[in-house]
Amino acid sequence: MEQMGELQIMFDDFFTRALIAGIGIAIIAGPLGCLVIWRRLSYFGDTLSHSALLGVTLAYSFSFNITFSVFIISAVVALLLINLQKRTKLAGDSLLGLLAHSTLAIGLVLIGFLTSIRFDLMGLLFGDILAVDVEDITIVYLGGAAILLILYFIWKSLFSATVNYDLSAAEGMRPEISNFIFTLLLAGVIALSIKMIGALLITGLLLIPAAIARNISSSPRQMVIIATLAGVVSVIAGLFVSLEINTSSGPSIIVVALLLFIISLIPLEIKGQLQK
Amino acid sequence: MAENNNLLVKLDNCGVYKSSKWIVRGISLEIHKGKIVTLIGPNGSGKTTSAKMILKILKSDEGQIKNFASKMAYVPQKINIDWTMPLRVVDFMKLTSHINNLEIVDALKLTGVDNLLYNDIHNLSGGEFQRVLIARAIAKKPDLLVLDEPVQGVDFNGEIALYNLIKKICSTLNCGILLISHDLHFVMSATDHVICLNGHICCSGTPRSIVKNSAYIDLFGEHNATTLSLYQHDHDHSHGTDGRVTNNV
Numbered sequence: 001m002e003q004m005g006e007l008q009i010m011f012d013d014f015f016t017r018a019l020i021a022g023i024g025i026a027i028i029a030g031p032l033g034c035l036v037i038w039r040r041l042s043y044f045g046d047t048l049s050h051s052a053l054l055g056v057t058l059a060y061s062f063s064f065n066i067t068f069s070v071f072i073i074s075a076v077v078a079l080l081l082i083n084l085q086k087r088t089k090l091a092g093d094s095l096l097g098l099l100a101h102s103t104l105a106i107g108l109v110l111i112g113f114l115t116s117i118r119f120d121l122m123g124l125l126f127g128d129i130l131a132v133d134v135e136d137i138t139i140v141y142l143g144g145a146a147i148l149l150i151l152y153f154i155w156k157s158l159f160s161a162t163v164n165y166d167l168s169a170a171e172g173m174r175p176e177i178s179n180f181i182f183t184l185l186l187a188g189v190i191a192l193s194i195k196m197i198g199a200l201l202i203t204g205l206l207l208i209p210a211a212i213a214r215n216i217s218s219s220p221r222q223m224v225i226i227a228t229l230a231g232v233v234s235v236i237a238g239l240f241v242s243l244e245i246n247t248s249s250g251p252s253i254i255v256v257a258l259l260l261f262i263i264s265l266i267p268l269e270i271k272g273q274l275q276k
Numbered sequence: 277m278a279e280n281n282n283l284l285v286k287l288d289n290c291g292v293y294k295s296s297k298w299i300v301r302g303i304s305l306e307i308h309k310g311k312i313v314t315l316i317g318p319n320g321s322g323k324t325t326s327a328k329m330i331l332k333i334l335k336s337d338e339g340q341i342k343n344f345a346s347k348m349a350y351v352p353q354k355i356n357i358d359w360t361m362p363l364r365v366v367d368f369m370k371l372t373s374h375i376n377n378l379e380i381v382d383a384l385k386l387t388g389v390d391n392l393l394y395n396d397i398h399n400l401s402g403g404e405f406q407r408v409l410i411a412r413a414i415a416k417k418p419d420l421l422v423l424d425e426p427v428q429g430v431d432f433n434g435e436i437a438l439y440n441l442i443k444k445i446c447s448t449l450n451c452g453i454l455l456i457s458h459d460l461h462f463v464m465s466a467t468d469h470v471i472c473l474n475g476h477i478c479c480s481g482t483p484r485s486i487v488k489n490s491a492y493i494d495l496f497g498e499h500n501a502t503t504l505s506l507y508q509h510d511h512d513h514s515h516g517t518d519g520r521v522t523n524n525v
Binding site: 163219220 | 328331332333347348349350352355357358360361362363364367368371372373396416422
């Protein structure tokens with residue numbers, strides 16, 4: 001009972017809740033972020049998170065669960081994109097831009113109709129990790145566990161297809177299936193983190209820790225582990241900084257990650273000098 | 277029925293249709309355990325496309341494919357590994373199979389690159405990378421091995437050694453091999469069945485029978501044919517620059 005009480009007190013503190021939720025997101029973002037970098041999907045992640053805004057608006061309009069609604073919209077946009085790529089001659093990046101900005105615009109137009117509720121647009125774009133409640137934390141950890149478990153099972157197929165699709169297909173890894181699931185997982189992580197990190201910054205949390213890891217790792221497994229750690233450190237340090245100097249929490253996390261990225265360039269620099 | 281038990285792949289009048297034209301058409305062939313089938317033909321004749329059909333990477337748009345192979349391994353012609361992925365030779369060897377380091381080293385020894393185990397894959401030379409690709413495919417112990425120009429960029433001595441290795445693997449693993457090669461000397465001396473491709477199968481048979489076929493001379497030029505003293509067969513058609521049949525002779 002004593003322990004339950006302590007746990008209760010811990011969760012009562014908004015800052016601790018933010019830390020726990022943020023660390024959860026960083027752990028999910030680590031491996032997925034690596035895949036996003038390897039597959040050059042950063043703009044794809046951006047498109048999904050922009051469309052997440054539409055998901056949130058719809059959730060408010062129909063008083064739906066936000067996470068679920070964002071997941072559905074992101075997944076639909078991702079599938080739409082794959083479909084459009086087969087039908088038009090436009091380049092992938094043009095299609096991504098088209099979908100990103102049109103879903104963002106539709107979301108913003110819909111917000112205009114929602115006069116009955118007070119709507120925090122800033123919160124939506126940049127997230128408010130300090131406002132998470134116990135229910136949010138539960139969703140992050142349950143959803144995160146599901147995402148990581150699925151990722152574990154499709155990893156070999158997904159990874160081999162990332163290196164070379166033909167090789168993966170020829171040797172029976174069924175890359176078409178794992179690619180499809182990966183798209184859904186990406187929609188999932190965006191849905192889980194939109195409330196906390198916000199539509200504009202999610203891709204940052206996916207990309208920057210993985211980019212840090214790329215600078216200092218020599219094998220894929222190492223890169224995944226370092227990316228996860230870098231994400232966790234960014235969240236913890238970013239939150240403490242925001243508390244200390246009273247800045248917004250989401251952007252502070254990203255700024256800390258950026259600083260870590262700059263530091264991670266140093267070993268590369270030294271190595272380059274030594275090799276001369 | 278022993279013959280049937282050894283059958284790995286059978287293509288019956290298959291083809292791939294893309295961007296409103298047939299890349300290859302009318303491909304019929306069989307690959308058996310312990311035999312080497314070679315595809316030869318000029319650039320753009322559909323060799324890689326045919327290989328991809330056999331590997332089930334591409335679907336055949338007509339005809340029928342029967343594939344009895346339980347484990348296929350592939351050495352693609354071109355492979356480009358993005359710099360954003362840190363990848364060592366050892367990681368690459370495990371790409372599609374669960375094998376231990378001992379098996380990996382054994383396979384790398386066969387192609388003479390076991391010293392590169394922990395090297396970054398991006399820093400290998402073209403020839404070294406080819407050797408790693410071949411070792412990876414062999415390490416899988418496949419029953420069907422598809423090699424698309426496997427010795428490109430390999431030095432002269434290495435080329436001979438690797439071709440000998442391919443021959444040896446075929447009998448030790450008792451696997452079927454589909455080889456795409458421009459090395460007519462090896463093709464004619466070491467393979468069991470040769471298929472000349474130019475959008476369709478121009479001629480096919482044992483190296484000896486191909487020698488006596490004239491489609492081959494048309495395809496590869498008189499000089500090559502006579503140098504290798506191999507090909508002579510009666511050609512019943514000729515090709516335009518795009519490989520299409522232009523007229524009957």
